[in-house]
Amino acid sequence: MQPCDPGDSFSMRRIGKHAARILIVLLLGGFLGATLVRLAPGFGVDEEELDSRLNQESIQALRQTPAADASLPGFYLRYLSRLLHGDLGSSQTLHEPVRQLLAERFPETLKSVALGLVLGWTFGLTLAMLATMSRVWWIGLGAFLLASVLLCIPAAVLAILFVIAEAPGRLVIGLIVFPKIFHYARNLLGQSASLPHVLTARAKGLGTLRVLLWHVLPVAAPQLLALAGVSVSLAFAAAIPVEVLCDLPGIGQLAWKAALGRDLELLVNLTMIVTLTTLLANSAADLAAQPLHAGEA
Amino acid sequence: MKWIRVAAIVFLVAVSSACLLADFVAPASYEQQFRDVPDAAASAQHLLGTDDLGRDRFSRLLYGTRVSLLLAPAAALLSSLLAALIGGAAGFLGGWLESCVMAATDLFLSLPWLFLLITVRAFLPLNVSPFASVTITFALLGFLGWAAAARVVCADARALCSSDIVLLARATGSSGFRLLWRHIVPNLKPVLSAQFWISIPVFILTEANLGMLGLGVAEPLPSWGSMLRELESFSAFSAQPCQFVPLVLLVLTVSCFHLALQKQELWA
Numbered sequence: 001m002q003p004c005d006p007g008d009s010f011s012m013r014r015i016g017k018h019a020a021r022i023l024i025v026l027l028l029g030g031f032l033g034a035t036l037v038r039l040a041p042g043f044g045v046d047e048e049e050l051d052s053r054l055n056q057e058s059i060q061a062l063r064q065t066p067a068a069d070a071s072l073p074g075f076y077l078r079y080l081s082r083l084l085h086g087d088l089g090s091s092q093t094l095h096e097p098v099r100q101l102l103a104e105r106f107p108e109t110l111k112s113v114a115l116g117l118v119l120g121w122t123f124g125l126t127l128a129m130l131a132t133m134s135r136v137w138w139i140g141l142g143a144f145l146l147a148s149v150l151l152c153i154p155a156a157v158l159a160i161l162f163v164i165a166e167a168p169g170r171l172v173i174g175l176i177v178f179p180k181i182f183h184y185a186r187n188l189l190g191q192s193a194s195l196p197h198v199l200t201a202r203a204k205g206l207g208t209l210r211v212l213l214w215h216v217l218p219v220a221a222p223q224l225l226a227l228a229g230v231s232v233s234l235a236f237a238a239a240i241p242v243e244v245l246c247d248l249p250g251i252g253q254l255a256w257k258a259a260l261g262r263d264l265e266l267l268v269n270l271t272m273i274v275t276l277t278t279l280l281a282n283s284a285a286d287l288a289a290q291p292l293h294a295g296e297a
Numbered sequence: 298m299k300w301i302r303v304a305a306i307v308f309l310v311a312v313s314s315a316c317l318l319a320d321f322v323a324p325a326s327y328e329q330q331f332r333d334v335p336d337a338a339a340s341a342q343h344l345l346g347t348d349d350l351g352r353d354r355f356s357r358l359l360y361g362t363r364v365s366l367l368l369a370p371a372a373a374l375l376s377s378l379l380a381a382l383i384g385g386a387a388g389f390l391g392g393w394l395e396s397c398v399m400a401a402t403d404l405f406l407s408l409p410w411l412f413l414l415i416t417v418r419a420f421l422p423l424n425v426s427p428f429a430s431v432t433i434t435f436a437l438l439g440f441l442g443w444a445a446a447a448r449v450v451c452a453d454a455r456a457l458c459s460s461d462i463v464l465l466a467r468a469t470g471s472s473g474f475r476l477l478w479r480h481i482v483p484n485l486k487p488v489l490s491a492q493f494w495i496s497i498p499v500f501i502l503t504e505a506n507l508g509m510l511g512l513g514v515a516e517p518l519p520s521w522g523s524m525l526r527e528l529e530s531f532s533a534f535s536a537q538p539c540q541f542v543p544l545v546l547l548v549l550t551v552s553c554f555h556l557a558l559q560k561q562e563l564w565a
Contacts, residue, residue, distance in 0.1 A: 021403070024400070025400075025403060025404050025407055028400070028404055029404055029407075029408070032404075033416075036416075036417070036420050037420075148552065148555065149548065149552070151551075151555070152498075152502075152547075152548045152551040152552045152555065153544075153548055154502045154505040154506045154509065154522075154525070154547070155506055156505065156506045156510065156525070157505070157509070157525055157528065157544055160509070160525075160528045160529060160531075161528075164528075164531055233407075233409045233410075234409075236409045236412070237409035237410050237411040237412060238411075240411045240412065240415065240510070241411070241506050241509065241510060244510055245509070245529070255412060255415060255416075256415065256510055258419065259415040259416070259418060259419035259512060260419075260511065260512075262419050262420075263419075264419065264420065267415075267416050267419055268416065270412070271408060271412050271413065271416050274408075274409055274412050275407050275408050275409075275412075278407055278408075278409060279407050282407070
C-alpha cells in the first residue's frame with residue numbers, strides 16, 4: 001500500500017476549507033436575502049386581492065400562502081428546503097419558474113462574460129507585458145492613456161456608444177475588464193521586472209522574451225491568478241448595464257427587470273447564483289495559485 | 298509631472314465652484330421648460346441647447362454636477378466612517394470579532410457590486426420623490442461600499458496594535474478607549490483619507506451606471522447618471538454634439554480625480 005502523500009492531504013484540506021467557506025457565505029447570503037425579502041414593504045400582499053370579482057373565500061385562500069411564511073426563521077427554512085429540492089421559486093413579474101429563466105438566460109451571460117474576460121485579459125496582459133518590457137516609450141504611454149480613459153467611462157455609457165456605433169455589445173465587457181487588468185498587471189510585472197535577479201539576467205544578456213517568460217511572469221503569476229478570480233466578479237457586474245442597453249437576453253437584463261418590477265425572489269436567487277459563480281472562480285484561482293506560492297517558498 | 302496633478306486639482310476646484318454657484322451661474326432652473334424650443338441646438342440663449350422636454354441643458358448640467366459632486370464625497374465619507382468603525386474595532390479588538398468582520402467583508406466582496414446595489418435598491422420603494430431618490434441612491438453607495446476599505450483599515454489597525462508606539466503607550470498605562478483614541482485613530486487617518494478619495498470616483502461612476510439603468514436619481518432632479526440617459530435617444534439623423542457634454546465632463550472629472558490621487562512614481 002502506498003503511503004498517503006502529505007501534499008495531497010494538504011490540497012484536500014485546502015479544497016475542503018474553500019468549500020466550507022463557500023457554503024457559509026451562501027448560507028449567510030441566503031439568510032440576508034431571505035430577510036430582505038421577508039421585511040421588504042409589500043411582502044405578503046398579493047395584487048390579485050384587489051380584484052373585485054373575487055369573493056371573501058378566494059381572498060382568504062390567497063392570504064393563506066404568505067401567512068405560512070410569517071416568521072422569519074420559518075420563511076428561511078422553507079426557502080432552504082425548497083432550494084435543496086431544486087425549486088428556486090417563481091418570478092412574480094414574468095410568471096415563470098426561476099429555474100427555467102436561469103436555464104434560458106445564464107448561458108447567454110456566460111458567453112458574454114467569457115468573451116469579455118478573454119478579450120480583457122488578452123489585451124490587458126499583452127499591453128502590460130509590452131509596457132513593462134519594451135523600450136519604446138510610446139507603447140507604455142499609449143496603453144496607459146487608453147486604459148485610464150476607459151477606466152473613467154461608466155459601463156452603461158460604453159454600452160450606449162456601442163449601440164450607436166452598431167458594434168457587438170458583448171465586446172463592451174472586454175473593454176471594462178481590460179483597464180483593470182492592464183493597470184494591475186503593469187504594476188505587478190513592473191515590480192517583478194525590477195527584482196535583482198531579473199536585473200542580473202538582463203545584464204548577462206538574456207533576451208527580453210526569455211527574461212519575461214522565465215523570470216518576470218513566474219514571480220507575478222500568483223497575484224495574476226488572484227486577479228483572474230476578481231475579474232470574473234467585475235465581468236458579471238458589467239453584464240447588467242451591457243445586457244440591458246444592448247438588449248442581450250442574459251441574467252443581467254433579467255436582474256434589471258426584476259429590480260424594476262420589485263421581483264425580490266427572482267433578484268435574490270440571481271444574486272446568489274452570481275455570488276456562487278464568483279466564489280467558485282475566486283476559489284479556483286486561489287487553489288491554482290497555491291503550487292506557485294509553494295514553489296516560491 | 299507635478300504640473301499635471303496641479304492642473305487636475307485646479308480643474309476639480311473650478312468645476313466644484315461652478316456647480317456650487319449654480320444658483321447664480323445657471324441661466325434657468327433645472328426643471329424650467331422652454332416648450333417652444335425642445336431639442337434645440339446650442340445658441341446664445343441656451344449654451345448647450347435644450348433636451349427633448351425643452352429644459353436648458355447647461356443649467357441641468359450645473360445642477361447635475363452639483364448633485365454628483367457633492368453627494369459622492371458624502372457617500373465616500375459615510376463608507377469611510379463605517380470602514381473606520383468596523384475595521385478599526387475589528388483590528389483593535391481582534392479575536393472572534395475580527396473573524397466575524399472578515400467573514401462579513403468576504404460576503405460583501407463576493408457579491409458583484411452592481412448586483413448587490415440593484416438588489417438592495419429594489420427592496421426600497423422605487424416610486425419616490427426626487428430628493429428621496431437622491432438620498433437613497435447615495436446612502437446605499439455609502440452603506441454598501443465599506444467592505445474593501447474596512448479590510449484595509451483592519452489590517453492597518455492590527456499592525457498598529459503591535460507597533461512600537463502602541464507598545465510604548467501600553468507600557469505607560471494607556472489602555473482601552475484612550476489607547477484607541479489617542480494612538481490608533483490618529484495613525485489610521487492617512488489610510489482612511491486614501492480610502493475616502495479613492496471611493497469618490499468609484500461612487501460617481503456607479504451613480505452614473507445606476508442613473509442610466511433608471512435606478513438612480515429620479516426626474517426632474519438632474520445628476521450625471523440621469524443626464525447620460527439622454528444618449529439613449531441619440532440618433533445620427535438628429536445628432537446634437539452637446540448631448541455628449543455631460544459625458545465629457547464626467548470623464549474629465551473622474552480622470553482628474555485619478556490624476557490627483559496618482560502616486561508620483563507612476564509618472565516616472
